[in-house]
Amino acid sequence: MVTLFDPIQLGDIHAANRVIMAPLTRARATRDHIPTPIMAEYYAQRSSAGLIISEAVGISQEGLGWPYAPGIWSQQQVEAWKPVVEAVHKKNGKIVAQLWHMGRMVHSSVTGLQPVSCSPTTPSEKLHTYDGKQDAEQARELTKQDIERILEEYERATRNALAAGFDGVQIHAANGYLIDEFLRDSTNLRTDSYGGSAENRIRFLQDVAERVVAIAGAGKTSVRLSPNGESQGCIDSHPEHVFVPAACMLNTLEIAFLELRESSPDGTFFGQTNQAKLHGPIKNVFHHPLILNQDYTREDALAAVETGIADAISFGRNFIANPDLVYRLENDLPLNQDIVKTWYSQGQAGYTDYSALNKEG
Template sequence: MTSLFDPIRIGAINAPNRIIMAPLTRGRATREHVPTPIMAEYYAQRASAGLIVSEATGISPQGLGWPYAPGIWSEEQVEAWKPVTQAVHEASGRIITQIWHMGRAVHSSVTGEQPVSSSVGKAPGEVHTYEGKKPYEEARALRLDEIPGLLDTYERAARNAMAAGFDGVQIHAANGYLIDEFLRNGVNHRTDAYGGSPENRIRLLREVTERVIATIGADRTSVRLSPNGETQGVDDSDPAAVFLPAAQMLSDLGIASLGLREPGPNGTFGATTVPKLSPRIREVFKGVLILNSDYTPELAQEALDSGVADAISFGRPFISNPDLPDRIRRHLPLAPDDMKTWYSQGTEGYLDYPRAS
């Protein structure tokens, strides 16, 4: 049987174990979205993960609306990321960055412009801003003549990621953000080549992935999807009809890994009764399949045993357990985290969680 502690090759990356650190927004960059020195220590503390997927990182000012989240579109940001990747590598770790366009889930007070999406509409609820939470704003539909420029920003982000020392990138196509807003018909009401049929709705994901592959190689390119249930008001009437062809397309392109965030009916952040698609995606995706959402070490091992997953990514447990793989190996209790410090600035709740004795 495959163990969580068995090594695995993820494209160009040799991971020493199958415990992946999931992307976790922490809000420790500057207001100008530049990484800060404390981020180097934070990620280095967690370098024993088989692979670190960085917090979601903006590809452009238009697409980054989360306060104090980092970007990777400018030279200043690239230079500020270099100490982070260097610290991880010096700690014998591996790290890729998750490149992110938030689509309609931004606010003009952060980005300076109206949100864009696949179609006109707005997300339910409220959005984080520098002045606190505000209602989401109505997004405009991305024009056809804007898509080539959007692809350019993904290419630039991928090239910058490699210049900053990352081992690869993960394209964020999940959780109700821009690419997900194109994938799912609950939001995508377009009548052009990017709307209507599943093939058309997959088109933007395919073009982004092809552009990133052309820039850094398929063996350093990964994708994250959230194929079951509603996220931030984004849903689909028939998830299998779009996500199975999407997974097949990504498999054909030969990407290094596919990550799936699949909450269950008792999900702590997003609960749904929509069945998980991972067993069916496993049949069509031949690369490394990484599952995520509310996994315990025991459930993670069961997923490996069943063959539905090759690795498991853990999110919140890595916040308060920087040495999570060692704790799992030694069957030690996991330390609880403090939600009040998830997105706060400074070192409290960020650098001060101890390793197990």
């Protein structure tokens, strides 16, 4: 019987266990979106995860509207990422870079640019800025020329991630950001080849994935989806009609793994939903490792892997407060509670100062 603590091959990446660190925005870069030395300490502390999926990393100035979040479009950013990745590798950890374009969830006061999306929509949520949360602005609809430019930015970001030493990349296609906005019928109002039918709405994800695979190789490429429920005002009326075919397309590309963040009626982040979870239908068409995420307890995670529902489980907030989460889960030890007010603050507090029972991490 396979357990949560057994190794797994994720494409080209050999993971020592199936406890994956989920991507977590922590806002510890500079205002120029350059990684800082404290980030090396933070990730190294958590290197016992089978695989670390980095915080979301902006592929361009246009696509990165989160204050103090890191980017990977410039050579200066690449050089600053190198010691972060090296610190993880020195502790025998593995880390991939999650590539991010925030789409309409960007505020112009952060980027200096109008937000963009598949269609000219406006989120109802207030957006993070350097001056606190502000009302969202209407996005500019992307032209075909814009889409080609963004695809080239994904290519550049992929090359940069590999140059920085990352073990691979994950395409962020979840949580109401740009690719997710293309996927869902509440935000994609286009009438061209990128809108309308499910096949057309999947097209942008497919274009991105094909470009990334061509550079990194399928064995170093993964994708994150959030197939059910609302994410930052982004929802689909019939998610099974778009996300199952999307997973089938990604299976054909033979990507290393697929990660799903699935909402539930009692979910604690990105809202609650009665829309059915789709990991079953998706697993029927996606035949590479499937990683599930969202509110998993130790018992839930153990059962999901042992019964084959998932091949691994990614943990987010538990990794914030427990740098030695793998050790604690394996030995059924109590977990530290994360401090919400320091999720996106700068400095060590609530970042690198959580205690570890296993001093080796």
